[in-house]
Amino acid sequence: MSNLQTTYYKTPIGITKIEGNENGIQSISVIDDDIENPTKVPTCLQECVTQLDEYFAGTRTAFDLKLNPKGTVFQQSVWDELLNIPFGRTRSYLEQTKRLGDVKAIRAVASANGKNPIWIVIPCHRVVGSDGSLTGYAGGVWRKKWLLEYESGAKQQTLF
Incomplete structure (x- = not known):
């Protein structure tokens, strides 16, 4: 296993730190x-930067990157399920929990969601409260609000 490589990438909503190697992207975090x-x-990080460029340019709705997030088997299963939420759509934490097969695990699913190490690409921002709350x-x-509005095609309203 080679050492992690790091780069930084400027998005409309902050600077991201991207880490990975030939085994895949290990983390994308906003700083x-x-x-x-x-x-x-x-x-090893160039394709990630290219795909993020395309996402923020509005020409990419799905990522095709080799991912290598570090986490428990349970966290990995939660993150894998997040990848099934389509661009421009949301799911509730309860719905995510049902898809994973145990409605009693809602807090654990929410916790794993919060530990998602690969911002935007693994779309934890698409999970909302059962009442639609962010x-x-x-x-x-x-940032979650910005991403959801961006993905839904909502244009920012101005006062003037």
Whole structure:
């Protein structure tokens, strides 16, 4: 196993830190630091940067990347199920739990959702409360709202 490579990528809603190697993308996280985009992106991360460019340009609705998130078997199963939520759609935590086969595990599913290490690509932002509320989000609820509006095609309204 080779060492993790790192790059930073500027999105409309913050800087992301991307980590991975030839075994796949291990993490994509949003950070609050202001870091310049690197001029040289490690080869193993170039396709991720390209696909994020396409996503934010509005030309990509599904990612096709080799992923290698680190987590427990249960967390991996939750993250795998998140990949089944289509672009522009949401599911409730309860619905996600039902799809995983145990409605009593809702808190564990929500916890695993919150530990998702691959921001946007594994779309935990598409999971909402049963009443449609934008419950907690590791990147901040405002980012979750932005992503859901972006994916639904909603245009930002202006006052003037």
